Amino acid sequence: MKKILLASAAALTLAACGGDGPAASPEDINAALTQLSLRDSGSGRVEFEDRSESGNDVVFRNVMIRTSDFEADADEGDEDGMVEVDVDGSADLKADEMIFTGLNVDDAGMANFSRMVMNAIEVVPTDEVEAENASFTIGQIALDGPSAQLAAWLGGVFGHSEAADLPDTENMSFDGLSLTNLLVAGEDDDSGMINLSVASIEAEDYGPETIGSFAVDGVSFAFDDGDESGTFTLGKISVGGVNSALLNALMNAEDEEASADLMSAIYGNPMDPGFDEFSLENMNFNGVGLAVALDDLSYDVTRNSDGVPTRFVMPEFTLTIDADAEGGEAGAQVAPMLLMVGLERIVLSGSSNSTYDPETDISTTESSSFAIEDVFTMSSVSEIGGISAMASALEGMDPDAFVTGEQDPQAMMMQVYSELDVHQLSFTIRDEGLLDKVFSVMGPQQGMTAENARDMAVGMTAMLPAMTSGMGIDQAIATDLANALRVFLSGEQDELTISFNPETSFALGDLMADPTLLTQERLGFTATAN
Known part of the structure; x- marks a missing residue:
């Protein structure tokens, strides 16, 4: 066959x-x-x-x-890797x-x-x-x-x-x-x-x-x-x-030169996905104890007259996963885990809408969300600059050098992210059953009730300022974060938002080099529970 x-x-x-x-x-x-x-x-x-x-x-x-x-x-590539x-x-x-x-x-x-x-x-x-x-x-x-x-x-x-x-x-x-x-x-x-x-x-x-x-x-x-x-x-x-060149490099990634071309194409413009539009309709899998369904998934890219991508839109999608413990090996593994956290099925959904301005080199996430039904919804907005500088740093990465030890992957990634400038960054998580599920699992594992496990977690938030006092972190940041976590973990409020809204953008590299810059005023940091 x-x-x-x-x-x-x-x-x-x-x-x-x-x-x-x-x-x-x-x-x-x-x-x-x-x-x-x-x-x-x-x-x-x-x-x-x-x-x-x-x-x-x-x-x-x-x-x-x-x-x-x-x-x-077919089992052997030629000298060119084809x-x-x-x-x-x-x-x-x-x-x-x-x-x-x-x-x-x-x-x-x-x-x-x-x-x-x-x-x-x-x-x-x-x-x-x-x-x-x-x-x-x-x-x-x-x-x-x-x-x-x-x-x-x-x-x-x-x-x-x-x-x-x-x-x-x-x-x-x-x-x-x-x-x-x-x-x-x-x-x-x-x-x-x-x-x-x-x-x-x-x-x-x-x-x-x-x-x-x-x-x-x-x-x-x-x-x-x-x-x-x-x-x-x-x-x-x-x-x-x-992008034909990107596709060709991907198909011939085993060849050293083609692999280098592929990495250069990907890292050289991290904002470019290599296509203009993608669509998937009515995907269903049923077997080995799992039933997976995805009705629609699409992603659209808008480019300017120079071919540079400037807008990226992914409309909302929904992916469902059902598990049958008696239906097969995978179902037998997944179904008990779902039962343990009180879920009958997994329903994932998400969407995003973002832009890129090549003149200012700023990527803006206007909206982005990811959710698991009856668990949580995560959303974010951001304005991040330095994309071109990050791309240049990425092009200097050599996976082979990581293997031989000539490059430190952690140091390289620190260098990559140090090129970014934060103009705005905000994350919000909405509890829709997440904490109840976490504490219902954590409590028995610690030999206590779920409520006692929650109380213990809430109590630990009060220790956060003291725990971070020797790390050079502004105590105003630690205090605000501790208060927001206490309210969120206790269940008094179901949304936790952490935001950075500085008056002027800050470079991650500067903060890494000098932790004393990590002040609430400089970062425009707020943590709230609503």
């Missing part, structure tokens, strides 16, 4: 090539077919029963692509039709085409047992307007060349790629029974810098290994405006 899934990757990459061109002469058509090893059946890895031509369009029927002829190994697909001795690809539209030879003498379609595709395992136990079919794969470099790569695939890496990012482009009606079913000794169906996979405007959009629709997955079973469904997941 694993081999047949690996072979499916070949079906996707086989469609990725081409480019528009003018009307071609019969000589150019023949030259293009020869370059692609499609002039005669069996001249390369492609065999077909029939071929018909109409102008620049060529249709092949009853096609077999001998992908089992590849000598690549992972190759293992179809050696695993499976071939069969299609009722393979259609090339706009077949031509460009000015550089390279074969290309404007569109390629493969209909009724089937992965055919060369192993008889594998063929009996598994099936993999795709209704259609269509590719529009790809680059000529991909066409040349495909020519190598269709011919007798050894498996090669796809072209570099700067030479990878296409207008659209779609796959419909993917169906996988089968079983083996390792993974048991699986069934997978995908209604469609679509990508548009793939270029050297960005991918216009990518979406997967109608996913359904079921598994049963004899001990555990489950199902996963997904209505749709889509992402738009993806």
Whole structure:
């Protein structure tokens, strides 16, 4: 079953090539077919029963692509860190039709085409047992307007060349790629029974810098290994405006140079998520004693004329988790923990709305909330500057140096955060059952009642000023915090807010260097319980 899934990757990459061109002469058509090893059946890895031509369009029927002829190994990366697909001795690809539209030879003498379609595709395992136990079919794969470099790569695939890496990012482009009606079913000794169906996979405007959009629709997955079973469904997941270079570096992170590029891309602009929009709809998982549901999750990024992200919006989402102690191993572990704190299920929700001003280098969180139903709600607002300076410090981080001891990760993170300036920062936590649950667990563990545990915690707040007196912390801060904690922990008020609203911003680095600056007046510190 694993081999047949690996072979499916070949079906996707086989469609990725081409480019528009003018009307071609019969000589150019023949030259293009020869370059692609499609002039005669069996001249390369492609065999077909029939071929018909109409102008620049060529249709092949009853096609077999001998992908089992590849000598690549999916378990080993090449010298550049690229992972190759293992179809050696695993499976071939069969299609009722393979259609090339706009077949031509460009000015550089390279074969290309404007569109390629493969209909009724089937992965055919060369192993008889594998063929009996598994099936993999795709209704259609269509590719529009790809680059000529991909066409040349495909020519190598269709011919007798050894498996090669796809072209570099700067030479990878296409207008659209779609796959419909993917169906996988089968079983083996390792993974048991699986069934997978995908209604469609679509990508548009793939270029050297960005991918216009990518979406997967109608996913359904079921598994049963004899001990555990489950199902996963997904209505749709889509992402738009993806940074191609970032994606390429992520896909090749095992390569040292690509990994460095990835870290540079991430750390160089920590405000940039690498995409413009993300959406997930109707995700459900049910298995191993857990039921997880997420109806909708989205994230939108607005950019200025220079492409710098300036607004980030995540509308409210809700994630629910139910546990069945009798339903499986995970449920047996989670359900007792929920019962212990008096919860029947976990309901998570959250939202955020923030901005970034590249001129002032200030990131502003206008609203941010995270909640667990019947436990607590946490919200915050902030204005933090020094984002560019922090990015520069992040770029100096070397994970390998952490391993060898050449860099101290704690010292590096202190340096990173020392670059930030705080203009405003406020956190609020609303108790919606949190403290009752904490003390109901803590009390018996300490050999006392929950109420006695609460009283003990409240009593300890009075000791806070004395405990911090030798740390250089302003006693006004310790006193305000102790009073607010006392009221909050006692249950007199259910909201605790800690805020920093300085008259002028303060740099975290300065405070780290000189703790005497940690005064209530300088920080604009307040702690209240309401």
